[in-house]
Amino acid sequence: MTDAVVTALREIANRDLYQRNAFHVTALPTNADRRTTRRRQQHVIAVLEAGADLETTGSRDPDELRIAFDRLLGDPRRRMVDEVFGEWGRPNGDCGCDVPVHQAHDEAVYAHASAIELLLERPSTSSHPATLGMWQRASERWTTALADPQFWQHLRNRVLTLDDWQLAASAVDQIRSEVPATLTGPLIDLATTGDYPARVVIMLREWAVGGASVQGWVLDALRPQYERAEDATVALLRRLQQGYHQVDPVIAELERSVLPVYRRLQVLLPSEQHQRTLALRDDVARVYQNSAVGIANEGSVQDTRITHLFDQAEGYAGTADMRALIAENRAGVAQLVSIDRFRPQHAAQPESSLGTGCIVGIVVAIAIVTYIVIGLLS
Structure with missing residues (x-):
């Protein structure tokens, strides 16, 4: 006691x-x-x-x-x-x-x-x-x-x-x-x-009063903020699994409740020196990236939000693995965009679907993006 x-x-x-x-x-x-x-x-x-x-x-x-x-x-x-x-x-x-x-x-x-x-x-x-x-x-x-x-x-x-x-x-x-x-x-x-x-x-x-102990006191004080931000990003990634219609509310919540905490942590315990901040940084990037891929996979590859979301993801990505994953997804979506441009204009297709048609390349591209999404959300 x-x-x-x-x-x-x-x-x-x-x-x-x-x-x-x-x-x-x-x-x-x-x-x-x-x-x-x-x-x-x-x-x-x-x-x-x-x-x-x-x-x-x-x-x-x-x-x-x-x-x-x-x-x-x-x-x-x-x-x-x-x-x-x-x-x-x-x-x-x-x-x-x-x-x-x-x-x-x-x-x-x-x-x-x-x-x-x-x-x-x-x-x-x-x-x-x-x-x-x-x-x-x-x-x-x-x-x-x-x-x-x-x-x-x-x-x-x-x-x-x-x-x-x-x-x-x-x-x-x-x-x-x-x-x-x-x-x-x-x-x-x-x-x-x-x-x-x-x-x-x-x-x-x-x-100088606290000496070497100051860093530990800062870490202890920020632990609850780490936990809140980490829990929030996990919850947001799960919401994205419900469908691309969740993207806008998810991004709004990310920018309201997670990013202010991340920015404070980045100032006090920078990701270049602290693994936990680096992990949170990649989690933020993952939310942006999964949002972009979700729109491309379930909505429209021509959606103007996709480019912005990928840009944000690249900006926050902290590790080489995350940057590579984002680049791979971005390339996959770019391939879908290229194929979509050559799709016959008279073909009746729902706006929210990428379509299958009779072009093998479209099927392959959709399969690539679907594989990436499953891998990221599992």
């Missing part, structure tokens, strides 16, 4: 790491005792009930304030986690720290919070150097702070000061183990759900 400290650290590992911090929301110092916290809570509740404006808190949202006070007055393990990412301020003698210890911590917090805010802004050429510089600075500041033994001694002293049976000394070791992943969390959150993953990739290269 995961301890409450680790659970809390993982819950806050996102772009709101500092914005939702309980001490930031309530504007309380991280060394505030329960009595001070309770008084602030009562004051805030009274002000909100009176309909007056709050000027002494970092947030004016009643729900956000309620959650923050619950964290501070509830489980001390969760409060301890918020202390790590709150402002420590100048030492007052309770924790036994020297001024530089708190200063180094707060500089890291400010730099990291500012870096996240910059990355949330719409990208522009002028903002890129500033954003990159801020992320480099945040990485350096947190690396320096975490390397100082007094940083961890401060947390041990805080455990003793809080003096709660739920908060054991081992909480500090859990924080030490988990905090690099928590600090990397905002980048991973923005990489997996943000609008500009390409920017995040650049910042991840400058983020």
Whole structure:
């Protein structure tokens, strides 16, 4: 069972790491005792009930304030986690720290919070150097702070000061183990759900806090997206087996639900380096290709959609085998088109059929395409 400290650290590992911090929301110092916290809570509740404006808190949202006070007055393990990412301020003698210890911590917090805010802004050429510089600075500041033994001694002293049976000394070791992943969390959150993953990739290269573990954290975070995209492509290929009338809705669904995920994966875990992305890339190409062959085999070889679908398939194909298969299918359909042009115009043929007639070449071409379709969909 995961301890409450680790659970809390993982819950806050996102772009709101500092914005939702309980001490930031309530504007309380991280060394505030329960009595001070309770008084602030009562004051805030009274002000909100009176309909007056709050000027002494970092947030004016009643729900956000309620959650923050619950964290501070509830489980001390969760409060301890918020202390790590709150402002420590100048030492007052309770924790036994020297001024530089708190200063180094707060500089890291400010730099990291500012870096996240910059990355949330719409990208522009002028903002890129500033954003990159801020992320480099945040990485350096947190690396320096975490390397100082007094940083961890401060947390041990805080455990003793809080003096709660739920908060054991081992909480500090859990924080030490988990905090690099928590600090990397905002980048991973923005990489997996943000609008500009390409920017995040650049910042991840400058983020030294997680070290070699960062790549593994990115993989773990993207695993659900892989699974959704893979399941979706399998379902779309099965739908194509129902007939060429499914092509338009299948392509629409592919471009709506699969391609955005694939493009994000291609940016973060490119197919040139990651086999799973490469496999998904070929699956996307297969959907386009099977759609083209389906139309040619069951509908009309003159259908203008076929060329576009083959072009898309070739564009997405990632392996030599897939490219060869697409070329083979395209050549087969081209042969059908050539034969269809010489078909007698007076012959009564349904538009959706390639026809058989008495020309042996047509029969052979249809057999080729049918064989290809069966092989692809089996």
